[in-house]
Amino acid sequence: MKNFICRKHDSLLDALEAMNRNRKRIVFIVDAKERLCGVLTYGDISVLLLKGQELSQEISGVLKKEYCFAREGESRAKLSAKFPPQVLIVPVIDKARRVVDYMKLDREESARIPISEPSLRGNEFKYLVNAFLSSWISSTGMYINRFEEGFAKFCGCKHGVATSNGTTALHLALVALDIGKGDEVIVPDLTFAATINTVLHAGATPVVVDVDKKYWTILPSEIEKAITPRTKAIMPVHIYGQPCDMAAIMKIAKAHKLLVIEDAAEAHGAEFKGRKAGSFGDISCFSFYANKVITTGEGGMCVTQSPRLYERMRVLRDHGMSKEKRYWHDEVGFNYRMTNLQAAIGCGQLETIEATLKKRKELEDRYRKILKGLRTVEFQAIAKDRRKITWLLSILVPDGTRDQYMERLAEGGVDVRPFFYSLTSMPLYKKYLFSNANSLEISRRGISLPTQFNVTDSEISKIRRIFSR
Numbered sequence: 300m301k302n303f304i305c306r307k308h309d310s311l312l313d314a315l316e317a318m319n320r321n322r323k324r325i326v327f328i329v330d331a332k333e334r335l336c337g338v339l340t341y342g343d344i345s346v347l348l349l350k351g352q353e354l355s356q357e358i359s360g361v362l363k364k365e366y367c368f369a370r371e372g373e374s375r376a377k378l379s380a381k382f383p384p385q386v387l388i389v390p391v392i393d394k395a396r397r398v399v400d401y402m403k404l405d406r407e408e409s410a411r412i413p414i415s416e417p418s419l420r421g422n423e424f425k426y427l428v429n430a431f432l433s434s435w436i437s438s439t440g441m442y443i444n445r446f447e448e449g450f451a452k453f454c455g456c457k458h459g460v461a462t463s464n465g466t467t468a469l470h471l472a473l474v475a476l477d478i479g480k481g482d483e484v485i486v487p488d489l490t491f492a493a494t495i496n497t498v499l500h501a502g503a504t505p506v507v508v509d510v511d512k513k514y515w516t517i518l519p520s521e522i523e524k525a526i527t528p529r530t531k532a533i534m535p536v537h538i539y540g541q542p543c544d545m546a547a548i549m550k551i552a553k554a555h556k557l558l559v560i561e562d563a564a565e566a567h568g569a570e571f572k573g574r575k576a577g578s579f580g581d582i583s584c585f586s587f588y589a590n591k592v593i594t595t596g597e598g599g600m601c602v603t604q605s606p607r608l609y610e611r612m613r614v615l616r617d618h619g620m621s622k623e624k625r626y627w628h629d630e631v632g633f634n635y636r637m638t639n640l641q642a643a644i645g646c647g648q649l650e651t652i653e654a655t656l657k658k659r660k661e662l663e664d665r666y667r668k669i670l671k672g673l674r675t676v677e678f679q680a681i682a683k684d685r686r687k688i689t690w691l692l693s694i695l696v697p698d699g700t701r702d703q704y705m706e707r708l709a710e711g712g713v714d715v716r717p718f719f720y721s722l723t724s725m726p727l728y729k730k731y732l733f734s735n736a737n738s739l740e741i742s743r744r745g746i747s748l749p750t751q752f753n754v755t756d757s758e759i760s761k762i763r764r765i766f767s768r
């Protein structure tokens with residue numbers, strides 16, 4: 300309950316920090332004798348700030364006389380009907396008016412299980428405010444370097460180049476490796492469209508190959524078959540947190556002198572034979588979109604071991620402008636920079652990434668345990684030599700039943716998502732097809748389930764009941 304309590308003499312900023320810790324957008328205000336004397340919501344504070352109140356304003360000066368609360372033992376159903384529909388949570392008090400608990404009212408909205416939600420309970424808020432107040436809000440500032448160095452190190456790489464998103468990271472990598480017109484790049488059929496789009500933006504030709512039935516990752520045997528004299532690079536995607544068979548892929552790359560760009564947008568912290576995803580390729584790319592393993596809102600990063608590629612990407616990211624001679628351009632570049640504000644959030648996220656990965660794994664373990672034995676549910680395979688991490692927790696259901704299950708889950712208030720379409724099933728990308736049989740099937744059968752830490756066992760049991768019918 301500690302994260303729900305603020306004192307009368309605390310400031311609005313204190314209240315916001317508490318809300319950020321409890322993630323319920325509400326705090327209960329108590330007086331010197333610990334008695335409840337008010338309630339503040341995120342909406343209340345937003346209105347106050349827009350009306351000109353300062354963050355340093357003492358809470359006691361803005362408290363409303365009337366607010367909703369429950370006494371111990373009062374019925375949820377009764378209170379749910381009594382209070383206005385926008386009231387989702389109320390404090391529960393004992394005879395001495397001390398807050399002993401909170402009660403979630405019966406509201407349709409609060410009964411929904413959202414598919415994912417960023418977790419920002421560490422130092423993100425503090426660093427963000429710090430960057431904001433420092434006025435370094437654009438793409439220069441200490442958080443950028445700190446985030447680049449910290450994340451590259453986390454991946455077992457020497458250098459990091461932060462970008463505006465994961466897609467610009469992929470494009471920057473391709474251009475920095477001189478991949479363009481006339482070159483072929485091998486990509487998997489089961490991936491988010493950004494992978495193939497960036498190859499096309501670079502002017503190169505994608506060659507789309509099939510994925511493994513059990514692991515859902517690009518098939519080395521298909522890569523080998525798809526190689527032509529024009530093949531310049533392979534872009535393996537560590538899909539849904541599953542690392543690709545990097546030993547086989549690096550062996551093929553070496554034998555055929557191909558470049559490797561890992562699309563690790565969904566696989567922060569994944570490992571193949573004890574080595575981090577992102578540490579194998581010439582350049583590897585990550586995304587920090589809000590639903591990824593860690594987030595900066597929008598954001599991305601290229602990591603590499605090569606000082607030459609690092610320098611090249613830094614120049615290309617910043618309009619191709621010479622680092623020695625200001626406003627001198629030797630090549631056509633981009634503005635793909637990340638802001639210090641985004642990097643500030645990233646630094647907070649990075650501090651707790653191991654704990655985040657652990658919580659994600661615990662969640663997946665609970666899903667696997669509770670859904671075990673169902674004939675209707677197949678999980679992504681786990682291999683001894685790979686550390687699959689949990690991005691969106693994803694399963695396959697029997698062919699032909701997916702849409703029906705998705706409907707039932709949605710009716711039950713469970714937020715779900717279908718898999719990506721097989722790229723080459725779309726007319727736009729059909730002409731780049733090499734092979735896609737497994738990918739088509741996985742894509743037809745796949746569902747992503749709610750993947751946030753506070754999904755409870757009873758909610759997973761509810762999902763189990765839906766899959767048992």
Ligand SMILES: *Cc1c(COP(=O)(O)O)cnc(C)c1O
Binds near residue numbers: 466491587597
């Ligand atoms: C999310 C994602 C991207 C793109 O990242 P953005 O930050 O959204 O641009 C690229 N590839 C894959 C596999 C992704 O999942």
